[in-house]
Amino acid sequence: MKLQVTQENLARALSTVARVASTRNTLPILSNVLLKTIDNRLSIAATNLDIAITHQIGSKIQKTGSITVPARLMQDFITSLPDAVLDLELKDNKLSISTDKYHSTINGISSEDFPVMPAIKGGATWKIPAAELKRGLQKVVLAASNDDARPVLTGVYFHDLAGEIFVAATDSYRLAEHKLGKHKGKLNFLVPASAASDLLRIIGDSSDEVTITHDDQQVMFVVGDIILVARLIEGNYPDYRKLIPTKFATVARLARADFINIAKVSSLFARESAGSITINATDKKISINAIASQLGENMAEADAQVKGEGDVTLNSRYLIDALNAFSGEHIDFCFNGKLEPCILRSGDDSGYLHLVMPLRS
Structure with a gap:
């Protein structure tokens, strides 16, 4: 693998994905980020097996390839570099990163050992303005529980009612509900609050539409060049409207x-x-x-x-x-x-x- 990429773009992508890289998992490779060339772009990805984030950025590809490198080290190192064009070259699972004044080598692990990034084929798909989704999630995610004893309460509940989409969260001591807007068709799934918080950071000040696709096990949010896939929480959400x-x-x-x-x-x-x-x-x-x-x-x-x-x-x-x-x-x-x-x-x-x-x- 050999390519050129700007420090600004790579630092931004690493800040997006590296936070889901797990440092407490029994699989050491989950503390790494995956760098992979795809169609003249560089894909940066990380997962903790419950949440996966992929961010593609523009790059000048001279030789295709892939490698995984420690997420924390890679993020801290790239962030500390001045704004410049970076030369990345992979040899024998060692990633060389160079500018006109810096040269470093980071030991990597073969991408063959990295989990396959999840994808949803089929499923229901709909779109919503990023600002509208952000506003709704910000208003409800704070009410989700941190107690894993009742997993369903640790999520944000997306559902339809009378042709409208609602998001809701409760920890049994408080409850927040927000109406997102009109929707045709049935909708009923439970997103981990941690994934909702990651999505809020991804949306930021984006003016894009967010494309949401879900099946019975996963949900995928696409915001521009960034994809977040989360494993849905299983279980029936309480009928909170009775309260x-x-x-x-x-x-x-x-x-x-x-x-x-x-x-x-x-x-x-x-x-x-x-x-x-x-x-x-x-x-x-x-x-x-x-x-x-x-x-x-x-x-x-x-x-x-x-x-x-x-x-x-x-x-x-x-x-x-x-x-x-x-x-x-x-x-x-x-x-x-x-x-x-x-x-x-x-x-x-x-x-x-x-x-x-x-x-x-």
């Missing part, structure tokens, strides 16, 4: 920035009590109380339009996360007493809602 109230005893509308400010201040005093804060809705204000036996106590309030007085105790981090997921100026904070789920929604973020379960005070 979402449709009527409320208390509805408070207030400025989102004000709500965030008083929640953050109160959270400083809630550290001793596992983040517990009590929210009171009265005639024209929302107040948040937090008490810490060692630190002291705090009460902060903000002006609000309130229908129906009441109070409820929540986890401050969950509330702040939910408020930060919205982009509109105002928030409707809705609940039914101390024991029922609370709903946050905004007319400025139509199609999105966030549910937070109360704490028993």
Whole structure:
């Protein structure tokens, strides 16, 4: 293998794919990235067997070939080089990387030992603007669980309902749902939250469309020259819509920035009590109380339009996360007493809602 490629393009591709290279796997080659020439382009790929990412970049191919090299070393080395044209040459599983001022050799492992990168043949395919998918995933992925004891809760749920696509995530303490848009046909699959986070990084500020293809076992996202394939999570997602109230005893509308400010201040005093804060809705204000036996106590309030007085105790981090997921100026904070789920929604973020379960005070 012999080729030329720019440092900028190679560094960008390595930053995209190297993060999925596994350093804790029993297969040492999974800590490597695969470099392979394909049709006058250089393909850079990595996998941890659950997620695989491939990024193709332009290059000047003089001799075809392939090799795998340590992902961390390759990324750190290429990133540290100045912007220049790089000469890559492979001899006896040793990759030579040169510029006019640098020359290094990295020991590789034959690509024959690297897993075959997954592909989906057939399956359902649809497209969505990258910005729209990014907005939806950003709003829900934070609610996915980190606990592998219930695998289905560690994913982002894509599904259709009444001709619309929804994405949702829950860890059983909170729930986020966002409507992506209209869709024809059935849709029902569960993407690992880690894959959704990788996809968000890949999308970045892209203005492209994302092509999504899925079958019963895998899903593939294509964004420009980048392909992410993830193994779907098996299992039935809970019927979370049963949790979402449709009527409320208390509805408070207030400025989102004000709500965030008083929640953050109160959270400083809630550290001793596992983040517990009590929210009171009265005639024209929302107040948040937090008490810490060692630190002291705090009460902060903000002006609000309130229908129906009441109070409820929540986890401050969950509330702040939910408020930060919205982009509109105002928030409707809705609940039914101390024991029922609370709903946050905004007319400025139509199609999105966030549910937070109360704490028993």
